[in-house]
Amino acid sequence: MLEGTPLRVQLCVIVDTVAAKPNVVETIRTVGYNFLGRSPFRFPKWRKHLGEQVSDITRRRRISWVAAIRRKDLTFDHIPQSMRVCSLHFHSGKPSYEMLENHPDWTPSLRLGHSEVKTTDEARYQRQHDPAPGASATAGRASGAAAAIRGIGAAAAIPGTGPAASIPWPSRECLLSSMPHQFVESFGKNVAAIVDCFEVFIEKPSNELARAQTFSQYKHAYTMKYLIVITPQGVISFISEGWGGRTSDKHITEQSGFLNKLLPGDIVLADRGFNIRESVGMMCAEVKVPTFTRGHAQLDAKDVEETRAIAHLRIHVERVIGVVRNKFILHSTVPVNMLIKGEGENLMPIVTVCCALTNMCKSVV
Numbered sequence: 001m002l003e004g005t006p007l008r009v010q011l012c013v014i015v016d017t018v019a020a021k022p023n024v025v026e027t028i029r030t031v032g033y034n035f036l037g038r039s040p041f042r043f044p045k046w047r048k049h050l051g052e053q054v055s056d057i058t059r060r061r062r063i064s065w066v067a068a069i070r071r072k073d074l075t076f077d078h079i080p081q082s083m084r085v086c087s088l089h090f091h092s093g094k095p096s097y098e099m100l101e102n103h104p105d106w107t108p109s110l111r112l113g114h115s116e117v118k119t120t121d122e123a124r125y126q127r128q129h130d131p132a133p134g135a136s137a138t139a140g141r142a143s144g145a146a147a148a149i150r151g152i153g154a155a156a157a158i159p160g161t162g163p164a165a166s167i168p169w170p171s172r173e174c175l176l177s178s179m180p181h182q183f184v185e186s187f188g189k190n191v192a193a194i195v196d197c198f199e200v201f202i203e204k205p206s207n208e209l210a211r212a213q214t215f216s217q218y219k220h221a222y223t224m225k226y227l228i229v230i231t232p233q234g235v236i237s238f239i240s241e242g243w244g245g246r247t248s249d250k251h252i253t254e255q256s257g258f259l260n261k262l263l264p265g266d267i268v269l270a271d272r273g274f275n276i277r278e279s280v281g282m283m284c285a286e287v288k289v290p291t292f293t294r295g296h297a298q299l300d301a302k303d304v305e306e307t308r309a310i311a312h313l314r315i316h317v318e319r320v321i322g323v324v325r326n327k328f329i330l331h332s333t334v335p336v337n338m339l340i341k342g343e344g345e346n347l348m349p350i351v352t353v354c355c356a357l358t359n360m361c362k363s364v365v
Helices: 022-031 052-069 122-129 137-156 172-177 181-187 208-214 249-255 277-281 301-326 347-359
Strands: 191-201 221-230 236-239 267-269 286-288
Touching: 052 301, 172 191, 181 301, 191 249, 191 301, 208 221, 221 249, 221 301, 221 347, 236 347, 249 277, 267 301, 277 286, 301 347
Parallel strands: 191 267, 267 286
Antiparallel strands: 191 221, 221 236
């Protein structure tokens, strides 16, 4: 850096207002966050073009951040690009996923310099995320999951109970009786499923073949991949067995047994990666995916409207995946020994329980 050139540093909008500690502010101005071991985070954006639900929750989150910080020079529409909120003001050191509105870190709540913001339940947050004393973080999460499985597994001995009973495939009459109007307006009353895949991070396997089968090019990590299907009402109706992260979405869809549940005339909403038009067509059903622009300068008006409708409605399955992964324990890295069938495979029951518990929560639609 040339001598005399001012150093541009991203300041925390909260720390920068602490006039009682000018040395702290001066340190941040001089060396930035790396010196203090903190990380800066941008204000959440209002994503108003991704559907009504996403627009509403991202708008309320941005409003909540501005209200929590309480600076007169910051408003909903005027937040300088250089302004950041540092990790000191979050329980976990970073903001939570935007769809988890009940998470303690959905808005900054620590060390704000005032008491106008409702204090989040830090003790409850610690109980949910900290392992038992003397145990590793992974072991603590795994044992907690095993306890949950044992508790629900006891109920599974009774016919019609347990996690499988909470992931039912609905009848067409059930779907039609409560079909959300957004789906009816765009695709009629025949939408039966919205499909997507999600991945759970695992430890690096020692076996070379296992490493090749589980390495995900999309995540750049070792993962297990699951096909998840939700109804237009936002209820998880199908979860596949786990596959290595290298497996294609098409292969999982065709081998999981999902296609056998479709009825003639059903419509399935999917992402571009699901090249399953022929497979779904064999069941006399139809798949809707966003239109490609490959080979065309631009899309036709009809294709633009249909692509917009698919993107607007497919966001629901991504929100459900966010709840399944982040609300429970699937956001952590899973030990490899939980994948070995000969040693008591535990991951698939954990995923099933997480999906069943998600169905018991308030719907995202």
